Amino acid sequence: MDGDLAATIAARYPTAEFPALAAQIRLWDRTRPLAGAHVLDVTPVYANTLPKYLALQAAGAAVTVSVHRGIPGDPAVIAGLPEFGIAVADEPALLSGYDVVLDCAGTHADVTSRDGYAELTRSGLTRYAGCTQPVVMVDSGVLKRIETTLGTGDGFVRAMAHLGQPVTADRSVTVIGGGKVGFGVAAACAAAGATVTIIDPLPVEVPAGAVRLDAADDAAVARAVASSWCVVSATGQRHGLASLAQVLRYSEALLANMGAEDEFGTDVPPERALNSKVPVNFVLAEPTRLRYLDPTMALSNAAAVELHAKRIPAGVHAPAPELEQAILREVRDHGAVAAELDTVLAAPTYRRSVDR
Numbered sequence: 001m002d003g004d005l006a007a008t009i010a011a012r013y014p015t016a017e018f019p020a021l022a023a024q025i026r027l028w029d030r031t032r033p034l035a036g037a038h039v040l041d042v043t044p045v046y047a048n049t050l051p052k053y054l055a056l057q058a059a060g061a062a063v064t065v066s067v068h069r070g071i072p073g074d075p076a077v078i079a080g081l082p083e084f085g086i087a088v089a090d091e092p093a094l095l096s097g098y099d100v101v102l103d104c105a106g107t108h109a110d111v112t113s114r115d116g117y118a119e120l121t122r123s124g125l126t127r128y129a130g131c132t133q134p135v136v137m138v139d140s141g142v143l144k145r146i147e148t149t150l151g152t153g154d155g156f157v158r159a160m161a162h163l164g165q166p167v168t169a170d171r172s173v174t175v176i177g178g179g180k181v182g183f184g185v186a187a188a189c190a191a192a193g194a195t196v197t198i199i200d201p202l203p204v205e206v207p208a209g210a211v212r213l214d215a216a217d218d219a220a221v222a223r224a225v226a227s228s229w230c231v232v233s234a235t236g237q238r239h240g241l242a243s244l245a246q247v248l249r250y251s252e253a254l255l256a257n258m259g260a261e262d263e264f265g266t267d268v269p270p271e272r273a274l275n276s277k278v279p280v281n282f283v284l285a286e287p288t289r290l291r292y293l294d295p296t297m298a299l300s301n302a303a304a305v306e307l308h309a310k311r312i313p314a315g316v317h318a319p320a321p322e323l324e325q326a327i328l329r330e331v332r333d334h335g336a337v338a339a340e341l342d343t344v345l346a347a348p349t350y351r352r353s354v355d356r
């Protein structure tokens with residue numbers, strides 16, 4: 001190992017981009033709460049994931065990163081990890097011997113862990129249902145909304161600009177699925193001056209200036225698609241828009257998937273959609289900017305400390321509010337995202353989503 005991880009991060013990001021992880025690095029360097037522990041981390045690997053590893057190392061953990069074929073990542077960053085003393089594993093079935101597993105999408109729920117698991121996504125929840133060890137669901141907290149609502153909205157707008165299709169005031173965007181991600185995309189497009197329609201079967205709240213259509217109103221949905229510059233899907237349902245495939249495919253609209261899986265279905269060929277139906281923000285080197293990921297990644301790390309200290313009982317748990325509030329204080333006081341926080345934390349999408 002001859003790379004200096006702290007220097008590499010400092011050369012790339014000001015600490016206002018990762019205030020919560022920076023606070024962990026400072027504190028854990030002294031307190032070493034994971035001294036001697038071996039942590040397996042499955043967070044998607046991009047350059048902006050590096051501060052998460054530095055905080056775990058500062059805490060005294062040996063870090064192994066698992067790259068799973070179902071989870072996107074940057075091959076160049078992955079290749080460079082060993083230089084920073086971070087081991088890379090690519091075969092989950094062969095992995096064992098970890099104290100803590102910091103999972104994503106439940107892909108490593110079968111890897112044995114002495115202290116327990118923290119899971120980043122809601123889709124991973126089903127893999128942990130019935131788990132007899134402690135599990136912290138990072139997705140169930142308030143902090144995850146900073147990533148999924150503010151971060152994905154920002155990522156969508158940056159991705160469209162990157163693709164030569166900037167969101168502008170003369171353009172109309174229809175967002176199908178008005179949950180956390182859809183609300184964020186709609187809010188970012190409305191902020192750019194676009195005309196925004198959200199389609200959802202539920203009476204979801206919409207950002208100021210946007211309108212909602214009931215997904216059951218086929219004629220209104222078809223009219224909205226026909227008059228759109230861009231249709232964005234964010235339903236969270238694989239092939240969830242298959243019944244609209246013909247309308248979408250033969251419309252003039254740009255098609256952009258933001259969901260983790262193909263939402264358009266097999267009747268919409270990959271070449272018909274931007275970025276071949278892969279979430280459109282993943283066309284970027286940083287699909288979600290560090291400032292929006294920092295609270296989520298800090299919470300995953302904080303869960304590792306709680307698990308290793310045996311402070312989490314068996315079963316699946318939402319993150320403790322005190323843990324989240326401590327991270328939120330750092331973000332409010334020192335984060336580049338501070339000015340945007342009230343929008344997302346007060347948003348109806350957030351209040352509703354914690355009830356689900």
Ligand SMILES: NC(=O)c1ccc[n+]([C@@H]2O[C@H](COP(=O)([O-])OP(=O)(O)OC[C@H]3O[C@@H](n4cnc5c(N)ncnc54)[C@H](O)[C@@H]3O)[C@@H](O)[C@H]2O)c1
Nearest residue numbers: 177178179180181182199200215234235236258259260279
């Ligand atoms: N691209 C990214 O960077 C990124 C980041 C985070 C999450 N995601 C993904 O985005 C997707 C959405 O996540 P979310 O957190 O917003 O989910 P969510 O559950 O909060 O919201 C989904 C919404 O879609 C609606 N819906 C479901 N089926 C529909 C249909 N057929 N037509 C219209 N509306 C429908 C639901 O009523 C709900 O309001 C997931 O696949 C998630 O994994 C992507």
